[in-house]
Amino acid sequence: MSWLKNENLLTAGLLLTAVILIAAGVAMKQNHQVLAKAVRICLECIGIG
């Protein structure tokens, strides 16, 4: 029982860490970096290089 509780705690901890990382990234405007790359055709991805 205790290990299961620990497992759930670990999951909750990971989710919380992920949310904190996302918030930190948004605060540093890293989402803009993602957008800037994603709105242009990625020549490497499509095989032009």
Added chain:
Amino acid sequence: MDNKKRTFIQAAAAALQNANVKGFFTGQIYTGAGKNVCVPGLNCYSCPGALGACPLGSLQNAVSAWKFRFPYYVLGLMMFFGAAFGRLICGFLCPFGFLQDLLFRVPSPKKLRTFRGDRQLRYIKYAMLLIMVLILPFTYKFTPFFCKYVCPSGTLSGIMLSAADSRLRSLLGGIFTWKATVLMAVVFTSIVIARPFCKYICPLGAFYALFNKVSAVRLHVDGNKCVNCGACAKVCDMAVNPVAAPNHPECIRCGKCVSGCPHGAICFTCLTVRNHAGTIDSKHKA
């Protein structure tokens, strides 16, 4: 989980992530705010239909930037998906996984479930994650190695874009030929082996596999109902034995074992709480 239901969810997820239908005809990619956010599965952001960003491409872009800053945002999103769903994303939400599932339905004289060396080959995807997605892009700036030399999802995007744009078509050369060869290999192998790309190559699957044991959504085998008949292991396309390891890193949580168990001993759970008899409290069943 009924296989038809899963196919419907997979089709809906693929359609939703690629809902920019106009792009398929004009050869123009979507440039709206949706691309601030990474989608959970492997879906190239240069696909004419893509509404979101590719997590692997975004990660490589962040890692290979001239002035390196820790990719909090992209890693945070990937970690969130992983911690919430694990490889359920591979089984239900990834468009490239869906494509492989469809290809596996094509009739062929022989379907290979496993073979000699199968287990060892599965470690390649972890090497891909470490070397092609993290180390090489970090070392040689501005080059997303996995996207450039391997990713078959990007090649599909290239085919669709160049079909609609003659200028792009004229630029296709040696790298495209190589990537098209990789894509063809994945397509033909997918007819014989279930999800070869997910099993052996996909770095995103490797990343989510790290979370499979601790993700919120999990598989649970009820020890009171299970009679060890092996029916679940027989139906598993990923060659996992759910009784031995219900949350094995290779499990994509397609749910075939859930529907294949004649005793109803396997179920999806969300943040499982078990009582002392080893059964699950009904209110926690997903």
